Amino acid sequence: xxxxxxxxxxxxxxxxxxxxxxxxxxxxxxxxxxxxxxxxxxxxxxxxxxxxxxxxxxxxxxxxxxxxxxxxxxxxxxxxxxxxxxxxxxxxxxxxxxxxxxxxxxxxxxxxxxxxxxxxxxxxxxxxxxxxxxxxxxxxxxxxxxxxxxxxxxxxxxxxxxxxxxxxxxxxxxxxxxxxxxxxxxxxxxxxxxxxxxxxxxxxxxxxxxxxxxxxxxxxxxxxxxxxxxxxxxxxxxxxxxxxxxxxxxxxxxxxxxxxxxxxxxxxxxxxxxxxxxxxxxxxxxxxxxxxxxxxxxxxxxxxxxxxxxxxxxxxxxxxxxxxxxxxxx
Numbered sequence: 001x002x003x004x005x006x007x008x009x010x011x012x013x014x015x016x017x018x019x020x021x022x023x024x025x026x027x028x029x030x031x032x033x034x035x036x037x038x039x040x041x042x043x044x045x046x047x048x049x050x051x052x053x054x055x056x057x058x059x060x061x062x063x064x065x066x067x068x069x070x071x072x073x074x075x076x077x078x079x080x081x082x083x084x085x086x087x088x089x090x091x092x093x094x095x096x097x098x099x100x101x102x103x104x105x106x107x108x109x110x111x112x113x114x115x116x117x118x119x120x121x122x123x124x125x126x127x128x129x130x131x132x133x134x135x136x137x138x139x140x141x142x143x144x145x146x147x148x149x150x151x152x153x154x155x156x157x158x159x160x161x162x163x164x165x166x167x168x169x170x171x172x173x174x175x176x177x178x179x180x181x182x183x184x185x186x187x188x189x190x191x192x193x194x195x196x197x198x199x200x201x202x203x204x205x206x207x208x209x210x211x212x213x214x215x216x217x218x219x220x221x222x223x224x225x226x227x228x229x230x231x232x233x234x235x236x237x238x239x240x241x242x243x244x245x246x247x248x249x250x251x252x253x254x255x256x257x258x259x260x261x262x263x264x265x266x267x268x269x270x271x272x273x274x275x276x277x278x279x280x281x282x283x284x285x286x287x288x289x290x291x292x293x294x295x296x297x298x299x300x301x302x303x304x305x306x307x308x309x310x311x312x313x314x315x316x317x318x319x320x321x322x323x324x325x326x327x328x329x330x
Contacts, residue, residue, distance in 0.1 A: 107162060119160055231325075275297070277299075
């Protein structure tokens with residue numbers, strides 16, 4: 001394989017109902033860094049139907065060129081049309097690097113694409129860097145989060161990875177950035193379209209996604225049970241926070257998986273993170289240690305959570321939180 005003919009960093013821009021997902025903007029910011037290190041360009045692959053302002057948004061966050069595929073077949077995400085469209089873009093343009101968000105959509109799309117273009121895929125990356133030889137160093141947790149593995153894709157191109165939402169820092173939106181918008185026509189093979197979306201049913205939840213929350217109050221084993229989480233919700237209501245949990249509490253059925261922080265849950269980066277009764281296993285720390293300010297409350301003064309906390313209180317969560325809530329109300 002002549003690697004020299006493969007160049008530029010391509011990002012899949014995930015949008016749902018016309019709204020670009022934050023992970024795509026985070027990846028554009030990271031792609032900008034990688035492309036600058038390689039002296040190459042950033043291409044945004046924007047797929048959907050009736051797209052209007054989204055392309056300009058991609059440029060504002062770091063794209064040099066937006067490859068816009070506007071087709072009725074792409075109105076709602078289904079695997080085959082999206083895979084066909086991006087496969088065609090990869091074959092025609094020969095990108096060196098392809099980045100995809102590790103969302104439910106990205107985790108479905110990434111493996112299909114890597115199989116079609118016969119390259120590797122490093123899933124759930126938490127770090128991306130350019131090596132001295134110009135290759136992509138893709139870092140991800142391995143062995144249950146006890147080890148960080150850096151993976152390279154030496155023999156094949158493009159180098160592909162999926163990246164968790166919330167892991168990469170989103171750059172400042174720059175509306176003065178200039179870029180190109182190219183409309184791409186895809187030759188779909190509709191005989192391979194086996195799945196149709198009949199209807200979309202939304203679960204009515206008034207909760208903010210924990211990856212978007214500015215203040216998070218997270219509960220672990222020390223909180224105990226559902227009643228303990230009612231106590232956390234009372235505190236959250238006082239300060240306008242969202243409630244999340246460690247894996248132990250999600251496994252116990254106290255909160256849903258969409259509220260889990262950690263390696264097997266979501267990566268969060270709030271301005272303020274309360275770790276309530278959480279010991280601080282490495283798998284949990286992987287999901288929250290980038291928070292701007294961390295406050296931990298735990299009975300065990302040797303709990304690992306105190307190693308990352310900016311402020312620690314040694315004591316019983318169930319006694320301290322009600323007192324804290326009363327104080328905050330005043």
